[in-house]
Amino acid sequence: MTEAQDIYIQLESVSKAYRVAGQTLPIFSGLDLAIPKGDFVAVMGPSGSGKSTLLNMLAGIDRPDAGRVRIGTHSLDQMGEAARGSWRAHHMGIVFQFYNLLPMLNAAENVELPLLLKPLSARERRVRVERVLDLVGLAGRERQYPGMMSGGQQQRVGIARAIVADPGLLLCDEPTGDLDRASADDILEMLQTLNQVLGKTILMVTHDPQAARCAKRTLHLDKGVFVEEARAAE
């Protein structure tokens, strides 16, 4: 296997700018990034450095002005919105800072949402939901609604929803940003397990240095440029 084939996420000369009040605000200008399959990367940086824009482009919910965004064999920048949506449903899970659970659905129904897009029977969906809820430590809480759960529990539901369709890539946007230290440590341990045991490729945006230490390597983004890379001690 060549080095090029090992690369799972690749950004090539990506540029992005926003127009705000008639002014052009550049975010990236020729940004490059390569992440191999099975890696766990934390991206840190000050507010406005472009972390969220990077995550949005990798998720296919925002597009670069120039350059290429390639994940696996797919070039997201070449796909239409519908194709990117379908690609997300099958290959990617997203964990949000504020969980983003639907309040009128219980834990099991929230987790089941991505499976509605797959050709699975009700029984197959139920089995998968039970399995991932068990995996994140929420067995027995299937019928609880988000409003009845702590932040940590809601984030576990969010992670279960992100992995229930068995995607290869997890994008995490400040997954511990709204949690106390103990809950945050639980979530980070879970992400490490998903990476090390299940082989998920994880890219996590965070402000929390302790969270970043759980990743295999940490990239520092400042003013749209990766300025530093740190690898975790083996």
Added chain:
Amino acid sequence: MTFLHLARRNALRKPLRAVLLMVCIATAFLIYGLTTSFLAGAQGTSAASEDILGVTSAGGRTQALPMAALSPLAAIPEVAGVAYVTRVRGFVDVEKNVVAVSAADMARLMDVNGKSLGLTPALLSAMDMARDRVLVGRALADAQGWTVGQRVAVTAFDVAKQDGGRDWRFEIAGIFEGETASTDTYFMIARYDYVNAARARGRDTVDAFVVRPSAQVSPAVLAARIDARFANSASPTRTQSEKQFLEAFLRQYADVGLIVNLVVGAAFVTLLMIVVNTMIFAIRERTFEIGVLKTLGFSSVHIVTLILVETSFVFLFGGGIGLLLAWLAAQFAGPELGLVFSPAVLVKGAAIMVGLSLATGALPAIAALRIPVINAFRTR
């Protein structure tokens, strides 16, 4: 969980709002069901035949036609049968208790229109026994509490008797049921020879001839032929189908159909504005969640379908309750109201429900489609 389940959860996420919307929709469809049932039933026009023709004076309904017109009318080759009718309108006991008496030759009426009125040989035989006997329609008999053998007096508004009085006394010989539930049976049938002999004026005239066309001719063609036959006579005619005849008769008082359509239209336009407005707000509140669904991979088709199913759920539930209440009202209302909740009322109501749910869902659905995910996330 299914998409339907998800749409239902969305629709009921604010129960009070959902219930108020459904009450609003149910009220609109109750109005629709009652007014269209009224139109279909009490007016009797829905059951009136398009094939039976009514021949009246071209000068208007208040002008009678001479009985002498019967022979030339019956001589027209395409005429299969002719009956004649004189109407006596009056009241029983109190002036607001209005009833109508159609005086006819029973054998001819049986031949031309007996089936739709539900006349039977036994009823005809009962009428033969005395000249002052009448057949009472089921709706009128039930409303007045009349029974066979009872004697009733009708005080006529216009038709005076030779003795100067206006009280017409009859003995009830039988009750006719009408062919269907929507047949107008809120009147009675007297013998023409009795009314004609006793009335002070207008003897040997009729208010209308009732014509049954032969099978070979279209009613419209025969109507034109009859009017042409009498065009240059002393009594020119105007010939219409029974349905047109009844509708025109009712329009003398008011264009009930137009009033009903305006009332129903106003109710539905108001409903449409309320529901569209509410749904747009409801969807706008959920912009963030729609962004989440799109991020999870839900396509535009999924999102639009979810919103349309959600509005359909509210409409079908609320509208169904409204139509059910209208059906119950039609079952329990007195026959004098003549409400007939026919299958046509139900089918048209269901079609309006589906149409309105798609129309009200379309605007919020399009609005949801236009929201980029990035913008949706900024709404939190």
